Amino acid sequence: MAGATLEExxxxxxxxxxxxxxxxxxxxxxxSPGCHTCGTALVLSDRLDHPDxxxxxxxxxxxxxPVCRDGIYLDWPEGALLSLQRNGR
Ligand SMILES: [Zn+2]
Numbered sequence: 001m002a003g004a005t006l007e008e009x010x011x012x013x014x015x016x017x018x019x020x021x022x023x024x025x026x027x028x029x030x031x032s033p034g035c036h037t038c039g040t041a042l043v044l045s046d047r048l049d050h051p052d053x054x055x056x057x058x059x060x061x062x063x064x065x066p067v068c069r070d071g072i073y074l075d076w077p078e079g080a081l082l083s084l085q086r087n088g089r
Pocket of ligand 1 (some may be wrong): 069
């Protein structure tokens with residue numbers, strides 16, 4: 001079966017279920033909301049790069065430190081990426 005989704009990982013209904021679900025409180029849901037290096041609050045990567053992007057075009061699972069700009073933090077539940085990789089072939 002191709003196309004495993006987050007729903008198949010057995011998360012509670014109130015949790016964001018996909019990359020296009022806005023996160024509650026406008027901060028990462030699954031990961032630490034601060035930069036691992038400097039502690040600055042992470043912001044949506046698309047908001048940094050495309051401040052005028054429409055809400056529907058934003059990926060809500062890609063976060064970035066506006067100070068370090070040292071890469072993307074993926075807001076995914078622990079184990080979900082692994083599980084998707086295993087089931088996705
Ligand atoms: Zn930082």
